Amino acid sequence: xxxxxxxxxxxxxxxxxxxxxxxxxxxxxxxxxxxxxxxxxxxxxxxxxxxxxxxxxxxxxxxxxxxxxxxxxxxxxxxxxxxxxxxxxxxxxxxxxxxxxxxxxxxxxxxxxxxxxxxxxxxxxxxxxxxxxxxxxxxxxxxxxxxxxxxxxxxxxxxxxxxxxxxxxxxxxxxxxxxxxxxxxxxxxxxxxxxxxxxxxxxxxxxxxxxxxxxxxxxxxxxxxxxxxxxxxxxxxxxxxxxxxxxxxxxxxxxxxxxxxxxxxxxxxxxxxxxxxxxxxxxxxxxxxxxxxxxxxxxxxxxxxxxxxxxxxxxxxxxxxxxxxxxxxxxxxxxxxxxxxxxxxxxxx
Numbered sequence: 400x401x402x403x404x405x406x407x408x409x410x411x412x413x414x415x416x417x418x419x420x421x422x423x424x425x426x427x428x429x430x431x432x433x434x435x436x437x438x439x440x441x442x443x444x445x446x447x448x449x450x451x452x453x454x455x456x457x458x459x460x461x462x463x464x465x466x467x468x469x470x471x472x473x474x475x476x477x478x479x480x481x482x483x484x485x486x487x488x489x490x491x492x493x494x495x496x497x498x499x500x501x502x503x504x505x506x507x508x509x510x511x512x513x514x515x516x517x518x519x520x521x522x523x524x525x526x527x528x529x530x531x532x533x534x535x536x537x538x539x540x541x542x543x544x545x546x547x548x549x550x551x552x553x554x555x556x557x558x559x560x561x562x563x564x565x566x567x568x569x570x571x572x573x574x575x576x577x578x579x580x581x582x583x584x585x586x587x588x589x590x591x592x593x594x595x596x597x598x599x600x601x602x603x604x605x606x607x608x609x610x611x612x613x614x615x616x617x618x619x620x621x622x623x624x625x626x627x628x629x630x631x632x633x634x635x636x637x638x639x640x641x642x643x644x645x646x647x648x649x650x651x652x653x654x655x656x657x658x659x660x661x662x663x664x665x666x667x668x669x670x671x672x673x674x675x676x677x678x679x680x681x682x683x684x685x686x687x688x689x690x691x692x693x694x695x696x697x698x699x700x701x702x703x704x705x706x707x708x709x710x711x712x713x714x715x716x717x718x719x720x721x722x723x724x725x726x727x728x729x730x731x732x733x734x735x736x737x738x739x740x741x742x743x744x745x746x747x748x
Contacts, residue, residue, distance in 0.1 A: 402472045405504035406455055410470055413527065417539045419458050421708070422659050422685040425540035426459040428706075433493055454488050457496070460543035461655050462609060462638030466498035473504045482508070486515060492650050493691055497546065498538070509537070547640045548607065556604055559644040559694055564604040568614055571597035571743035573703060582733025585709065590618070590737060597743060602644075602699075610644070612637040612654055614743070622669035629668070630660050630684075637690060644694050651691040651701055659685045664715055679722040681712040690741065700742040707735040 400408075411427070419427045432453040456468040469485035471477060481501050489499035489512045498519070500509045507527075508518040520537065522530050536542055557564055575590045600614030613636050618627055627633045637654035645652040661683040662668060669675045685708050692701030710732050714722065 400473050400504065402470055405473055405502070406470050409504040409524065410456065410468060410502060414456060414458060414468070417458075417535060419540070422657070424461045424657065426461060426657060426687070428457040428459060428687065430455060431457045431494075433488070433491055454485070454494075454499075457494070458538070459655065459657075460540045460547075461657050463540075463547040463640050464497045464543045465494065466500065466538060466543070467494065467496045468500045468502065471501065471503040475503055477501055477503055477506060477508060482510065482515070486510065486512065493653070493689075495653055497543065500538075509534075547609075556608070557643065558602060558604060558610065559646060562644070566602050567746040568597060568600040568602065569744045569746040571614075571741065573597065573616055573618075573739055573741045575737060575739040578705075578735060578737030580733060580735040581730075582709065582735070583729055584711070585707075585733050585735045593618075597741070602743075602745075610639045610641050610652070610654075612639075622674070625669050630662070631658060632660075632686065635688065637688070644699060645692070646694045648693045648695075648701075651693045654690040654692070656688040657685065658688075659683070664712075680714045680726055682709060683712065684709045692741070692743075698742050698744055701740070702738060703741050704738040705736065709733045709735070 406429075414427055419425045421427055430453050454467040455470040457465055458468070459465045467485065467489045469481065469488070471481055475481075485499045485501050488494060489496035496512050498509055498511055500507060502508070505524055507520075507522050507524070509520040511519050520530070520533060522534070527534070558566060573595045575593050575595065577592075578590050595616050595618040598615050598617055600612065602610065602612045605611045613634070615634050617624065618633065624633070635656050635658070637656045639652050639654045641652045643652075661681060662678050664678055664681045666678045667675055668678050687706045687708075688703065690701060690703045692699050711726070711729065712731075713726060
């Protein structure tokens, strides 16, 4: 058994047994890279900072917290170097994980990111069921949510020093960088280097103490805009489990969002450069978005990233030969990833 086998036959089933699934509020994300893995936001000369790579899994209790998993080969004993490597990733401002787990499939060592002296919990593979209640009490979605409730501030607390607990968005923009895809049907460079206005929305402290942001982004024109509106991808709802909006570019506030949706087979959809067509097969998707930002001169700004996961389903009826050929010739799943910069101006700033 190698490292890949450990990930897929040991670790992933373990994570799923804790209630984590793709496309849910308790989400599994695999091999998540640090897009800003050198210096962080606002630094002019990032070359001094080492690249930090990626973790095998990030388990998200979306809007509450996350923990990461570093998988090693079963032939390798877990050493201090492995623990420090996982900690470097977990502690990065872009991740800000509560815990990190290092495993070789035989032994599991769980650490609090803020405490490195000794594991919070350790167990062997054979002990998982015997210790499940203790493990679930720390790592399952409700446990992460409960932990977050102990550290979130009181309702009505200002969003930051000198600010109220709610701000209306006056305007802003998203400047998209390069987008990449591994699927032939998703090779579209429309977003690359484009600028999308942020037209409305608000940021407010919620009853549970977290910070919520709702905003509208006009990302395209014509048929592309109609398609985005149909998919609900012109309106976003982000959540941050934060005491306040950061004013430090090296310790940004992290907002997260998951959206899921689908296009039904036969639905009339306006496709850019093609026109309105009936969709020949069903498409389902999930979008995981992260915004890393800080306040500067009354403007909340920073970096944003997008991870789209698509599934192309077989037609339920007999398609014409051309459609059948198209469906059979393309992969059933595809990814589209991208990033950019954003800035938001508030009505009261």
